[in-house]
Amino acid sequence: MAVASRTPLPGAHGMGERIVDALLSGRGIWPAVPAIIVLTVVAVIPFVILLSLGFSDIEVSRGAIASRTFSLEYIANALTDPLYWTTFQRSMTLALTTTALCVFFGYPVAYLYLVGGRWTKRLILVLTIAPLLTSGIVRTYAWLVILGGRGVVNSTLMGLGLIDQPLRIMNTHWAVLIGMVQIHLPVMILPLIAVMSRHDTRLMEAAANLGASHLGTLRTVIMPLSVPGIGTGAALVFTLSYTTFVVPQLLGGGNYLNAATMIYEQVVYSLEWSKGSVSSMILMVTCLIVLVAIALVTNHFTRWTQGRDA
Amino acid sequence: MMQGPSGPATIVATTSPVLRIGGVFKRFGAVTVLDNCSLDVAEGEIVTLLGPSGCGKTTLLRCIAGFWEADGGSITIDGQDMARVPVNRRPVGVVFQSYALFPHLTVARNVGYALRMQGMAQAEAERRVAAALETVSLVGLEHRYPAQLSGGQQQRVAIARVLVMEPRVLLLDEPFNALDAKLRGTMQVELRQLIKSLGLTSIFVTHDQEEALTMSDRIAVMRGGRIEQADSPNEIFDRPATAYVADFIGSSNFWPAQVVDGQVALPDGQSVASALQGPVRVMARPHNLQIAPPSAGPWTGKIVFQRPVGPLIETHVETDGGGVVKVVAMRRESERAFAHEALVSLHIVSPALCAVYPD
Ligand SMILES: Nc1ncnc2c1ncn2[C@@H]1O[C@H](COP(=O)(O)OP(=O)(O)OP(=O)(O)O)[C@@H](O)[C@H]1O
Ligand SMILES: [Mg+2]
Numbered sequence: 001m002a003v004a005s006r007t008p009l010p011g012a013h014g015m016g017e018r019i020v021d022a023l024l025s026g027r028g029i030w031p032a033v034p035a036i037i038v039l040t041v042v043a044v045i046p047f048v049i050l051l052s053l054g055f056s057d058i059e060v061s062r063g064a065i066a067s068r069t070f071s072l073e074y075i076a077n078a079l080t081d082p083l084y085w086t087t088f089q090r091s092m093t094l095a096l097t098t099t100a101l102c103v104f105f106g107y108p109v110a111y112l113y114l115v116g117g118r119w120t121k122r123l124i125l126v127l128t129i130a131p132l133l134t135s136g137i138v139r140t141y142a143w144l145v146i147l148g149g150r151g152v153v154n155s156t157l158m159g160l161g162l163i164d165q166p167l168r169i170m171n172t173h174w175a176v177l178i179g180m181v182q183i184h185l186p187v188m189i190l191p192l193i194a195v196m197s198r199h200d201t202r203l204m205e206a207a208a209n210l211g212a213s214h215l216g217t218l219r220t221v222i223m224p225l226s227v228p229g230i231g232t233g234a235a236l237v238f239t240l241s242y243t244t245f246v247v248p249q250l251l252g253g254g255n256y257l258n259a260a261t262m263i264y265e266q267v268v269y270s271l272e273w274s275k276g277s278v279s280s281m282i283l284m285v286t287c288l289i290v291l292v293a294i295a296l297v298t299n300h301f302t303r304w305t306q307g308r309d310a
Numbered sequence: 311m312m313q314g315p316s317g318p319a320t321i322v323a324t325t326s327p328v329l330r331i332g333g334v335f336k337r338f339g340a341v342t343v344l345d346n347c348s349l350d351v352a353e354g355e356i357v358t359l360l361g362p363s364g365c366g367k368t369t370l371l372r373c374i375a376g377f378w379e380a381d382g383g384s385i386t387i388d389g390q391d392m393a394r395v396p397v398n399r400r401p402v403g404v405v406f407q408s409y410a411l412f413p414h415l416t417v418a419r420n421v422g423y424a425l426r427m428q429g430m431a432q433a434e435a436e437r438r439v440a441a442a443l444e445t446v447s448l449v450g451l452e453h454r455y456p457a458q459l460s461g462g463q464q465q466r467v468a469i470a471r472v473l474v475m476e477p478r479v480l481l482l483d484e485p486f487n488a489l490d491a492k493l494r495g496t497m498q499v500e501l502r503q504l505i506k507s508l509g510l511t512s513i514f515v516t517h518d519q520e521e522a523l524t525m526s527d528r529i530a531v532m533r534g535g536r537i538e539q540a541d542s543p544n545e546i547f548d549r550p551a552t553a554y555v556a557d558f559i560g561s562s563n564f565w566p567a568q569v570v571d572g573q574v575a576l577p578d579g580q581s582v583a584s585a586l587q588g589p590v591r592v593m594a595r596p597h598n599l600q601i602a603p604p605s606a607g608p609w610t611g612k613i614v615f616q617r618p619v620g621p622l623i624e625t626h627v628e629t630d631g632g633g634v635v636k637v638v639a640m641r642r643e644s645e646r647a648f649a650h651e652a653l654v655s656l657h658i659v660s661p662a663l664c665a666v667y668p669d
Contacts, residue, residue, distance in 0.1 A: 202410035205377050208397040209404045210424040210475060216398075220423070224414045304414040304455045 054277035074274045091259040095242035098180040102188035102237045110192035128186045140250045143179045171253030179251040180241050188233035195229030231298030242287050259283045328353050328511040329479050334383035336369055343369045345535035354509040358522040361532030367515045371481045376400050403472030405482040409464050411456040417467050418452035424475035442470040462493050480512040498524045531555045553667040556593045563635050567592045577609040582661040589669040596638035600657045607655040
C-alpha cells in the first residue's frame with residue numbers, strides 16, 4: 001500500500017495534505033522535521049541564549065537580567081585567565097584518566113560476561129545495573145563512609161597494623177578519581193556487553209579451530225570487534241565525567257575545582273552569568289573536540305564495517 | 311551414479327582409519343544426544359552424516375572438533391586420543407554452516423589466520439594463502455571484506471581458510487544451506503572434486519538425500535544419536551540394513567508377512583529367502599514393482615493416483631488387501647495405458663531386491 005502518493009498532483013491537494021505527504025514520504029530531510037522542531041525548542045534556542053550571554057555585559061538582579069550590552073570582554077578574559085586554563089586542564093585530565101580506567105576495569109568484566117556461564121552473566125548484569133538504580137549522590141556518599149578517616153579502608157588498614165594513622169583519602173583528587181571510576185564504570189560496561197553479545201560465538205569457535213589460544217582469540221577477534229563498544233562507552237564516560245558536578249563537589253570536599261563546579265560557582269554564587277556562559281562554551285567545545293577524536297579513532301579501527309570500498 | 315568405490319569393504323579394510331569414533335556418548339541434562347555412536351573414516355574418504363533434524367549430527371561434529379567434550383567413548387585421529395587435546399591443537403578443520411568468517415579481516419587475512427596463529431614466517435604464509443585462494447578460484451578478491459562477497463564466494467573463503475592449515479580431518483556442517491538451489495548443485499560437485507583432489511578425510515553433514523548421494527563415498531544414516539548404517543550410496547539404497555534406513559532413503563513400500571521354512575511368500579506369488587523367524591516386514595522399492603492387466607496375477611488393486619515425475623511415471627495402487635503401493639516406471643506408452651481407477655495386477659520385478667526386516 002502506497003503512503004498517499006509520492007508526487008501529489010499539482011493543485012489536487014491542499015497545502016496541509018502536501019506537508020503531511022512530504023513528512024510521510026520517507027525522503028530527504030522530511031522525516032526528521034518533527035525531531036528538528038523539538039530540538040530547536042529544547043536545545044538550539046537555549047543554546048543561542050546561553051551563547052549570547054557570553055558576548056554581553058549583563059547585570060543580574062533578582063534572578064533576572066536587568067541590563068545587557070554587547071561585549072567581548074568575557075571571552076577575552078577567559079582565554080587569558082590562568083585559572084580557566086588550570087581548571088579545564090584538571091577537568092580534562094580527570095575525565096581522560098577516568099575514561100581510561102573505566103576501559104581498563106570495564107573490559108575484563110565485559111569479557112567475563114562474554115565467556116561466562118549463565119550465572120556469571122546474570123551476576124555481572126545485576127552488579128552493573130543495580131548501582132544505576134540508585135542516585136549518584138547516594139553512591140557518592142557511600143564513598144564517604146568507605147574512604148573517610150574512620151571509614152572501612154582506614155580501619156581495615158589500621159586493624160592490620162599496616163598504618164598507624166588514618167590515610168587522608170577523602171577530599172583529595174584520589175577520592176575524586178576513585179568515585180568517578182566507580183560511578184561511571186556501568187556506563188562503560190553496558191555498551192561493551194551490548195556489542196560483545198552481538199558477536200557470533202561461532203567466530204570464537206572458528207578462531208580456536210584455526211589454532212588460536214584464548215589470548216589469541218581475545219586479541220585478534222574479540223577486541224577488534226568490540227572497538228565500537230569501547231568507542232561508545234568511552235564517549236559516554238568522557239562526556240559524563242568531564243561535565244560532572246556531584247562527585248568532585250562531594251568527594252573533593254568543596255575545594256576541588258573542575259569545570260562544572262567552577263560554572264556552578266560563577267552562576268549561583270557570584271552571579272557572573274556571562275562568565276558562566278563563556279565557561280560553558282569552552283566546556284562544550286573542548287568536549288566536542290574529544291568526542292570527535294574518539295569517533296575518528298573508533299572509525300579508523302572499524303573500517304571493515306563501511307560498505308563496499310575495496 | 312558417481313565414481314566412488316562401489317562397496318564399503320574396499321574402503322575400510324585396507325588401511326587403518328584416520329578418524330575413529332568409538333562409542334561416543336553426549337548428554338545434555340537428562341537427554342542423551344549421542345548414544346554409543348561409532349564410526350570409522352578412512353584416509354581420503356568423504357562420509358556424509360544423514361539424518362532427521364535433531365538426531366545429533368552437529369553434536370557429533372562439535373565433539374570431534376573439540377567444542378564440546380564427549381561424556382563417554384573415544385575419538386582418535388591417526389591413533390591419537392583427542393580427549394585431552396584442546397580445540398586449537400586438534401588437526402581438524404571446520405567449515406561452519408554460517409561460514410563464521412571474521413568480518414573485520416580481509417579475504418587474505420581470513421585465509422591466512424591459521425598460519426599467523428602458528429607464527430609462520432610471513433613470506434611463506436603469503437605464498438600459501440595465494441595458493442589456497444588459487445585453489446578455490448578467489449584470486450583478485452584478496453582485499454575485500456567478507457561483507458563485500460556473495461554467498462558462494464564467502465563459502466570458498468571459509469573452505470580456503472581451513473585448507474591452508476592442512477587439517478587431517480575436514481568437517482563440514484551443512485555448508486550449502488545458505489546457497490540457492492542452483493549454486494548449490496554446482497558447488498556440491500566442485501567441492502567434492504576439490505576434497506578428492508586434496509585427498510582430505512572429511513565428514514559432511516546434510517539432511518538432503520540428493521546432496522548426500524552426490525558428495526559421499528559413504529553415507530552414515532543417523533537415528534537418535536547413533537549410526538544406523540554406514541555404507542556406500544548404492545549399498546544404502548539397494549540394501550538398507552534396517553526398515554528405518556529404507557524408509558529414510560528413497561521411497562519404499564512396506565507390507566507385513568510371515569517367514570515359513572526360511573521363505574517369505576510375496577503377494578504376487580513369488581517368494582524371497584530370509585534368515586528371520588516369525589512375523590516380518592517386507593520392503594520393495596517402487597521401481598521394483600510393475601503394473602500389468604488384472605488377469606496377469608493374484609496381487610490386484612485399483613489405480614488411485616498417477617503423476618509424471620520427469621522421465622518417470624509414479625502410480626499409486628490401492629490393493630485389494632488394503633494399503634496403497636507406490637510404483638515407479640519409465641514413461642512408456644504401455645504404462646500410461648492404465649487409466650485412473652483401472653483395475654490392475656502388481657508384480658515384483660526382482661524378488662531378491664526385496665528386503666525383509668523383523669516386525
Ligand atoms: N547446548 C545444548 N543444550 C541442550 N540440548 C542441546 C544442545 N545442543 C543441542 N541439543 C539437543 O541435541 C539434539 C541434537 O542436536 P544437533 O544440533 O546435534 O542436531 P542435528 O542433527 O544437527 O539437527 P539439524 O539437522 O537440525 O541441524 C537436539 O535434540 C538438540 O535439542
Ligand atoms: Mg545441525
